[in-house]
Amino acid sequence: MNKINTAWIIDDDKILTYVLQRIMGTVDSFANIEIFPNGKEAINQLAVARKNPESLPDIILLDLNMPVMDGWQFLDEFEKINLDKKISLYIVSSSIDTHDHNKAKKYKTVADFLIKPIGKKQIEQMVESHQP
Amino acid sequence: MLPTIGIWELNLKTGLLEWDFVTKSIYEIKDNYFPDLDSAINFYAVPKYRERITTLTQNLITTGDSFVERFEILTPKGNTKWVESSAQADFENGECVLIYGTFQDITTHQTLLETVQLNEEKFQKAFEFAPIGMALVSTAGNWIKVNEQLCKITGYSEEELMGLTFQDLTHPNDLDKDLALVNQMLSKEIDNYEMQKRYFHKKGYIVWVHLTVSLVWNNEGEPLYFISQLNDITERKKASEELQREQQRLFQTIEGTNIGTWEWHIQENVIIYNERWAGIVGYTLEELKPISKQIWNDLVHPDDLEMSNIALEKCFSRQTEYYECEYRMKHKNGDWVWVNDKGKVIDWSFDGKPILMLGTHADITHRKNSEQELKNTLDLVSEQNKRLINFTHITSHNLRSHIGNFQMLLNLLLEETDELKKKELTEFLLTIANDLQETIHYLNEVLQIQTNLNQQVKKINLFNEIEKILVSISGLIIESSAIIHTDVPLNTYINYSPEYIESVLLNLLTNAIKYRHPDRNPVIYIRTQDSEKYIILQIEDNGIGIDLNLHGQKLFGMYKTFHTNKDARGLGLFIIKNQIEAMGGKIEVESEVDKGTTFKVYIKNQ
Numbered sequence: 001m002n003k004i005n006t007a008w009i010i011d012d013d014k015i016l017t018y019v020l021q022r023i024m025g026t027v028d029s030f031a032n033i034e035i036f037p038n039g040k041e042a043i044n045q046l047a048v049a050r051k052n053p054e055s056l057p058d059i060i061l062l063d064l065n066m067p068v069m070d071g072w073q074f075l076d077e078f079e080k081i082n083l084d085k086k087i088s089l090y091i092v093s094s095s096i097d098t099h100d101h102n103k104a105k106k107y108k109t110v111a112d113f114l115i116k117p118i119g120k121k122q123i124e125q126m127v128e129s130h131q132p
Numbered sequence: 133m134l135p136t137i138g139i140w141e142l143n144l145k146t147g148l149l150e151w152d153f154v155t156k157s158i159y160e161i162k163d164n165y166f167p168d169l170d171s172a173i174n175f176y177a178v179p180k181y182r183e184r185i186t187t188l189t190q191n192l193i194t195t196g197d198s199f200v201e202r203f204e205i206l207t208p209k210g211n212t213k214w215v216e217s218s219a220q221a222d223f224e225n226g227e228c229v230l231i232y233g234t235f236q237d238i239t240t241h242q243t244l245l246e247t248v249q250l251n252e253e254k255f256q257k258a259f260e261f262a263p264i265g266m267a268l269v270s271t272a273g274n275w276i277k278v279n280e281q282l283c284k285i286t287g288y289s290e291e292e293l294m295g296l297t298f299q300d301l302t303h304p305n306d307l308d309k310d311l312a313l314v315n316q317m318l319s320k321e322i323d324n325y326e327m328q329k330r331y332f333h334k335k336g337y338i339v340w341v342h343l344t345v346s347l348v349w350n351n352e353g354e355p356l357y358f359i360s361q362l363n364d365i366t367e368r369k370k371a372s373e374e375l376q377r378e379q380q381r382l383f384q385t386i387e388g389t390n391i392g393t394w395e396w397h398i399q400e401n402v403i404i405y406n407e408r409w410a411g412i413v414g415y416t417l418e419e420l421k422p423i424s425k426q427i428w429n430d431l432v433h434p435d436d437l438e439m440s441n442i443a444l445e446k447c448f449s450r451q452t453e454y455y456e457c458e459y460r461m462k463h464k465n466g467d468w469v470w471v472n473d474k475g476k477v478i479d480w481s482f483d484g485k486p487i488l489m490l491g492t493h494a495d496i497t498h499r500k501n502s503e504q505e506l507k508n509t510l511d512l513v514s515e516q517n518k519r520l521i522n523f524t525h526i527t528s529h530n531l532r533s534h535i536g537n538f539q540m541l542l543n544l545l546l547e548e549t550d551e552l553k554k555k556e557l558t559e560f561l562l563t564i565a566n567d568l569q570e571t572i573h574y575l576n577e578v579l580q581i582q583t584n585l586n587q588q589v590k591k592i593n594l595f596n597e598i599e600k601i602l603v604s605i606s607g608l609i610i611e612s613s614a615i616i617h618t619d620v621p622l623n624t625y626i627n628y629s630p631e632y633i634e635s636v637l638l639n640l641l642t643n644a645i646k647y648r649h650p651d652r653n654p655v656i657y658i659r660t661q662d663s664e665k666y667i668i669l670q671i672e673d674n675g676i677g678i679d680l681n682l683h684g685q686k687l688f689g690m691y692k693t694f695h696t697n698k699d700a701r702g703l704g705l706f707i708i709k710n711q712i713e714a715m716g717g718k719i720e721v722e723s724e725v726d727k728g729t730t731f732k733v734y735i736k737n738q
Contacts, residue, residue, distance in 0.1 A: 018560070019544060022544055097525055117537070
């Protein structure tokens with residue numbers, strides 16, 4: 001099984017982040033998990049981390065509906081930043097609106113759109129398909 | 133004046149012929165010329181007259197029969213003259229001794245006579261062959277003389293007409309008028325008259341004639357006969373009646389369709405309207421006098437004038453064949469009337485300028501209002517539909533996120549063996565259950581707003597309402613040292629749901645204080661502004677502001693928060709937006725980060 005050095009969860013839902021952390025913990029592939037309550041804080045951290053590519057995440061789980069800077073706005077900023085590392089970005093949302101799904105396809109950095117709730121199985125597949 | 137009658141005598145004893153100077157001047161010979169019988173006869177150049185004068189003279193000498201006759205003579209100067217010569221004889225013992233007489237130049241008289249004769253012939257011919265009917269009619273009405281054309285007009289022969297009077301032929305309805313005019317002429321009130329009248333043709337049908345009559349008087353001042361001229365105008369009359377009927381039909385059609393008409397002489401800028409044209413805008417033509425194009429300009433809605441002028445220009449430059457435009461006109465009662473205006477240039481000058489344009493006005497207010505109502509209904513329904521779709525998405529999203537959490541937590545709980553961690557998970561479950569409860573509560577509240585569009589509205593004094601809210605949040609105001617300026621007229625009344633206006637004011641005012649700038653005390657201005665459709669309530673703060681580029685689109689969405697404020701729930705603006713829209717208004721926002729925010733609430737004006 002692949003080893004994932006760092007995963008970021010960008011979501012304001014504290015219960016969800018708690019649950020995700022617990023699930024990812026059971027998968028046993030994640031060395032390091034960081035939580036950001038909104039897109040803005042994640043972008044700020046990216047700006048710092050890009051100077052040291054080692055500290056950049058391998059996987060990002062991104063919620064869409066958040067205060068301050070939402071998932072879409074985060075994606076707009078994310079695509080502007082040139083990074084030396086391949087990052088697998090997953091949207092994790094409870095939206096089943098086709099409009100959102102179609103919009104997500106326009107972002108080439110988005111690996112997949114996962115609909116909440118997600119379980120251990122999806123996390124394992126995510127780890128499986130990660131190509132460092 | 134020279135005497136015009138000359139004297140001559142012939143003494144038969146001496147054979148001496150004597151002419152006085154007048155006679156000589158008629159013959160155009162000198163005084164010292166002494167005529168004799170032989171030379172005198174030579175003046176009668178035409179053999180007919182020479183023989184005649186010879187015979188008469190011989191007869192006079194032998195029988196004494198005097199004579200007076202006219203002859204043609206030729207003077208030595210070559211002039212032909214007419215003369216009247218008279219002659220008598222004196223006898224002695226049964227023998228003629230002297231003949232004498234008078235000699236008169238009647239050339240002028242003779243020419244005149246010939247002219248009269250000629251004229252009479254000419255008149256005769258003119259009468260007979262005139263292209264119009266002519267007749268001499270006795271004062272009693274009998275036809276004395278009729279021409280060919282009159283026979284044709286009436287269908288009777290000359291002989292038949294002679295046995296009839298003009299009264300016999302005249303249509304009874306025209307007889308009195310005709311006779312009255314005849315009497316006026318007989319009493320010398322008028323010299324002549326003209327009238328249009330009907331005759332009966334021999335075959336029984338009516339012939340229309342234009343009649344001109346004059347009266348001939350004799351020297352004693354007695355009326356002799358009428359000269360009547362008759363022009364057959366039956367065809368013309370028919371055509372004119374047809375035209376009149378046509379006009380009548382057209383008039384009735386226009387009346388029936390209830391359209392106004394206009395006729396514009398463009399170069400002279402003269403315009404003619406019908407009564408209905410004025411009626412559409414509530415006037416009579418009389419009231420609009422003096423009629424000019426300016427009347428139209430004054431009545432058309434100022435916003436629509438340009439559109440109409442553009443359409444006219446297109447027609448004048450022949451880009452379009454017909455001019456058509458729908459615009460508003462001011463009715464006398466102050467309302468706006470919708471008019472469908474159509475027209476066409478029907479006459480152009482040689483250099484392509486429009487000369488005459490005809491057009492119609494139709495009142496389409498009713499149709500326009502129906503269209504507007506339909507459009508309003510459609511807009512309302514579309515808007516409702518849009519909001520319901522939006523609501524469905526919100527509902528789906530919010531319920532799904534809670535339920536997703538439920539499922540994930542329950543999965544963890546099932547696998548969890550540690551009692552302490554189990555307790556932690558159970559507490560989470562409880563939190564989610566509460567959140568779900570709350571979400572359903574708010575969704576229900578929004579659903580109420582969405583579906584209950586006919587919320588009970590009351591007349592509310594806006595100033596009093598603001599004061600009431602400020603009192604209810606006075607704790608927050610004092611705590612934050614906020615300064616509130618209220619610049620709302622005391623008599624501002626709105627028709628609104630009391631519940632909604634309270635919610636709107638409470639939300640916006642507490643937001644204005646809640647999102648205050650850390651470096652300064654909050655200063656809030658509450659103002660109103662009147663527009664045609666709305667009273668605009670403005671609430672301006674000097675708070676931290678919102679980055680509208682980032683958040684503008686979703687500012688009023690559900691569960692949208694833009695600050696990391698702990699109290700922010702992302703519900704207030706969503707709910708008041710729904711409430712404001714349910715009241716037929718809208719909400720707008722202007723904001724600058726670090727400067728402040730202004731919310732504008734549009735409240736429908738009654």
